[in-house]
Amino acid sequence: MSPQSTGLVSPLVTEPSSASAKAKSGGCGCSSSATVEMDEKLKERIATHPCYSEEAHHHYARMHVAVAPACNIQCNYCNRKYDCANESRPGVVSEVLTPEEAAHKVLVIASKIPQLSVVGIAGPGDPLANPEKTFRTFELIADSAPDIKLCLSTNGLMLPEYIDKIKQLNIDHVTITINMVDPEIGAMIYPWVHYKRKRYRGIEGVRILHEKQMEGLQALKEADILCKVNSVMIPGVNDQHLPEVNKMIQQYGAFLHNIMPLISAPEHGTHFGLTGQRGPTPSELKELQDKCSGKMKMMRHCRQCRADAVGLLGEDRSQEFTKAKIADSPAVYDLEKRQEVHAGIEKFREELQLAKQTVETNHSQSHSQKILVAVATKGGGLVNQHFGHAKEFQVYEVDGKEVKYVGHRRVDLYCQGGYGEKATLEHIIQAIADCKAVLVAKVGEEPKGKLQAAGIQPVEAYDVIEKVALEFHAQYVK
Numbered sequence: 215m216s217p218q219s220t221g222l223v224s225p226l227v228t229e230p231s232s233a234s235a236k237a238k239s240g241g242c243g244c245s246s247s248a249t250v251e252m253d254e255k256l257k258e259r260i261a262t263h264p265c266y267s268e269e270a271h272h273h274y275a276r277m278h279v280a281v282a283p284a285c286n287i288q289c290n291y292c293n294r295k296y297d298c299a300n301e302s303r304p305g306v307v308s309e310v311l312t313p314e315e316a317a318h319k320v321l322v323i324a325s326k327i328p329q330l331s332v333v334g335i336a337g338p339g340d341p342l343a344n345p346e347k348t349f350r351t352f353e354l355i356a357d358s359a360p361d362i363k364l365c366l367s368t369n370g371l372m373l374p375e376y377i378d379k380i381k382q383l384n385i386d387h388v389t390i391t392i393n394m395v396d397p398e399i400g401a402m403i404y405p406w407v408h409y410k411r412k413r414y415r416g417i418e419g420v421r422i423l424h425e426k427q428m429e430g431l432q433a434l435k436e437a438d439i440l441c442k443v444n445s446v447m448i449p450g451v452n453d454q455h456l457p458e459v460n461k462m463i464q465q466y467g468a469f470l471h472n473i474m475p476l477i478s479a480p481e482h483g484t485h486f487g488l489t490g491q492r493g494p495t496p497s498e499l500k501e502l503q504d505k506c507s508g509k510m511k512m513m514r515h516c517r518q519c520r521a522d523a524v525g526l527l528g529e530d531r532s533q534e535f536t537k538a539k540i541a542d543s544p545a546v547y548d549l550e551k552r553q554e555v556h557a558g559i560e561k562f563r564e565e566l567q568l569a570k571q572t573v574e575t576n577h578s579q580s581h582s583q584k585i586l587v588a589v590a591t592k593g594g595g596l597v598n599q600h601f602g603h604a605k606e607f608q609v610y611e612v613d614g615k616e617v618k619y620v621g622h623r624r625v626d627l628y629c630q631g632g633y634g635e636k637a638t639l640e641h642i643i644q645a646i647a648d649c650k651a652v653l654v655a656k657v658g659e660e661p662k663g664k665l666q667a668a669g670i671q672p673v674e675a676y677d678v679i680e681k682v683a684l685e686f687h688a689q690y691v692k
C-alpha cells in the first residue's frame with residue numbers, strides 16, 4: 215500500500231528529502247492504557263516527561279546520572295558488577311560520577327541534546343541509600359539548569375525518611391519498584407534488607423521493605439508528588455500476584471504502573487540468571503498489563519534503561535558522553551536555545567495531534583478486529599526508519615479506529631555496513647511474528663520477500679504512525 219503522507223516532519227528527526235508530504239492522519243489513542251481522567255494541570259506536569267507520558271517519549275529525551283553506587287537491599291535479579299555497553303537494563307553502568315561530574319555532564323548533554331527534558335537518578339544502586347550524593351547532585355542541577363525536571367527511582371526502603379527533602383528540591387516524579395505486597399512472595403525475590411545499620415534476612419527483611427514502600431507511597435501522595443510504580447514480572451514467582459499489587463498501589467495513590475519483564479540470563483551472574491529463572495514472553499507480559507489496565511494508567515513503553523542512559527527512550531547514547539569524552543567540553547547552558555527547541559517540538563506535536571484527529575474521523579470503521587503491527591521509528595511519532603536500521607520495533611494494537619501502543623521488541627541490526635545478515639533477519643521475523651505488518655520507511659527486496667512469506671506485510675511509508683497503521687488495518691480487513 216502507498217498511504218498518502220501528512221507531510222509532518224519532526225523538528226528533531228531529519229529524513230532524506232524523498233520523504234513525501236501530503237494529506238491527513240489520525241487515530242488518537244496511542245495512550246498507554248485505558249482512558250484515565252486527567253485534569254489539565256496534571257497533563258501539564260507530565261507533558262514533557264518521556265516516561266510518564268507515552269506521547270512525550272516520541273519527542274523528549276531523558277538522561278540518568280550514575281551517582282549512587284550503594285544499595286541497601288538485594289534483589290535476586292540484580293548484579294551491579296556486570297557491565298556491557300551494549301547491555302541495557304537497570305543497575306548496569308559504565309562509570310560512577312561525583313555530584314559535580316554529574317552536574318557538568320547534564321549541562322553538556324542539555325546543550326548537545328536540547329530535547330532533554332528530564333534528569334533521573336536511578337542507580338546503579340539505590341539513590342536513597344546514597345542520600346548525600348543524590349541530593350547534592352539534584353541541588354547542583356536545579357541551580358544551573360532550572361528548566362529540567364528532576365526524577366528519582368528507588369526501592370522505597372528509605373523513602374519515608376526523605377519525603378520532605380524530595381519535596382523541598384521540587385522533585386516532582388518518583389518511582390518506587392514494588393514487586394509484591396505479600397512478604398511470603400517477597401522472600402522469593404529479596405534475600406536480605408539492610409535497614410538502619412542492621413541486616414535482616416528472609417521474610418523479616420521483606421516485611422520492613424513492604425511497610426516502608428507503602429508508607430513512602432502514601433507520603434508521596436500526601437505531598438502531591440507524582441509516583442510511578444515499577445514491578446518486575448517474574449513468571450512463577452509474582453506474575454499471579456501483580457494484579458493484587460496493582461490494586462493496592464491504586465488505593466495508595468500511585469499515578470502510573472509499569473510492569474516490566476524480568477531480564478535474566480546466566481551470564482548476568484544474578485541469582486535468577488544462575489538458577490534458570492526465565493522472563494515472561496511478550497504475550498504473557500501484555501496479557502498481565504491488559505489485566506491490570508482497568509482503572510489505572512499502565513506504562514508500556516519502558517525500555518528498562520541503564521543507570522547512565524542518555525537520549526530518547528528507544529536509543530542509548532551513553533557511550534558518546536563518557537567522562538573521558540566530555541572532560542573538556544564547556545558547561546554552557548543556553549536556556550533560550552532550549553526553549554526555542556521545545557517550542558518547536560510543541561508546535562510539531564500540535565500539528566501531529568490535528569493530523570491524528572483527521573485520520574480518526576476518516577477511519578471510524580465499524581470493523582473492530584484487533585491486529586498487531588510493528589513500526590520502525592526514530593521518534594517524532596512517525597514511521598521514519600529503514601527496516602535494516604531498526605534496533606527495536608514498536609508494536610501497536612490496531613482496530614478500526616484506535617491505535618494503541620502495546621510494547622516494543624528489541625532486535626539486532628539487520629543492515630551491517632551495506633549488507634543484510636541472514637540469521638539476524640530470521641530473529642527479527644521471530645520477534646515480530648505475531649504482527650500482521652511491519653511499517654517502515656524502506657525495506658530491501660530480500661527481507662521483503664522473507665517477511666511476506668512469514669505472513670508479515672511490509673508497508674513502506676513516511677508518515678504519522680497512526681495513519682499508516684489505520685490504513686493498513688482497513689486494507690487488511692478487506
Ligand code: CLF
Nearest residue numbers: 265276334365367516517518519
Ligand atoms: Fe529515569 Fe525512571 Fe525517571 Fe524515567 S527511566 S528515573 S522515570 S527518567 Fe523510564 Fe527508563 Fe523505564 Fe525507568 S524508560 S527504566 S520507567
Ligand code: SF4
Nearest residue numbers: 285288289292339369
Ligand atoms: Fe539492584 Fe536496584 Fe535491587 Fe538494589 S534495589 S539490588 S540496585 S535492582
